[in-house]
Amino acid sequence: MEFQGKKIILCVCGSIAAYKAAYLLRGLVKLGAEVQVIMTPYAKEFITPLTLSTLSGRPVLSEFFTRDNGQWNSHVDLGLWADLILVAPATASTLGKMANGIADNLLITTYLSAKCPVIIAPAMDLDMFQHPSTQRNIELLRSYGNLIIDPASGELASGLVGKGRMEEPELILEKIKTIFSEKKNC
Numbered sequence: 001m002e003f004q005g006k007k008i009i010l011c012v013c014g015s016i017a018a019y020k021a022a023y024l025l026r027g028l029v030k031l032g033a034e035v036q037v038i039m040t041p042y043a044k045e046f047i048t049p050l051t052l053s054t055l056s057g058r059p060v061l062s063e064f065f066t067r068d069n070g071q072w073n074s075h076v077d078l079g080l081w082a083d084l085i086l087v088a089p090a091t092a093s094t095l096g097k098m099a100n101g102i103a104d105n106l107l108i109t110t111y112l113s114a115k116c117p118v119i120i121a122p123a124m125d126l127d128m129f130q131h132p133s134t135q136r137n138i139e140l141l142r143s144y145g146n147l148i149i150d151p152a153s154g155e156l157a158s159g160l161v162g163k164g165r166m167e168e169p170e171l172i173l174e175k176i177k178t179i180f181s182e183k184k185n186c
């Protein structure tokens with residue numbers, strides 16, 4: 001149980017690679033981590049909150065507040081709770097918002113409130129990935145100290161072949177192990 005006692009926020013965005021978040025979540029839980037999932041509103045079009053809440057054993061968070069009863073989710077508390085934030089898959093849109101502080105959903109406000117290490121695994125079509133805007137946002141995120149896990153090359157959901165596939169969950173788990181072993185107090 002290498003991740004026993006570790007609190008991880010798994011942020012899931014609206015990418016076709018969102019199904020890989022389920023494997024990632026299973027791996028994190030198997031290793032003993034306590035995982036809180038945050039989904040962007042678009043992510044829910046790709047994988048259901050029910051799947052991720054069942055695998056994590058916690059309700060998935062997505063909205064700032066519940067309209068019916070005024071209950072709200074504190075991004076500040078979430079950001080301070082986490083030992084690690086993992087954004088996987090990260091879309092071009094979310095990379096841009098994270099890089100530029102466009103805080104219009106719970107994922108971004110939590111990211112901006114956090115003090116812990118942040119790992120980002122982008123996933124997108126090869127041309128979106130290569131666009132100077134995406135590359136600039138990735139460089140900005142690196143300059144903030146965030147760890148980017150480069151996407152792999154291969155067949156993409158569009159049918160094109162190139163760099164853009166979200167890295168496999170097993171490899172991402174290995175990176176997290178390295179981070180936790182390097183930063184023993186995080």
Ligand SMILES: Cc1cc2nc3c(=O)[nH]c(=O)nc-3n(C[C@H](O)[C@H](O)[C@H](O)COP(=O)(O)O)c2cc1C
Nearest residue numbers: 013014015016017040042043091092093094123124
């Ligand atoms: C079928 C489909 C697949 C998509 N896959 C991706 C993707 O892998 N990466 C990406 O950056 N955007 C992808 N998009 C576009 C995003 O869903 C869109 O930019 C959305 O606004 C992202 O919002 P979010 O980052 O808040 O989740 C896809 C859209 C569709 C319709």
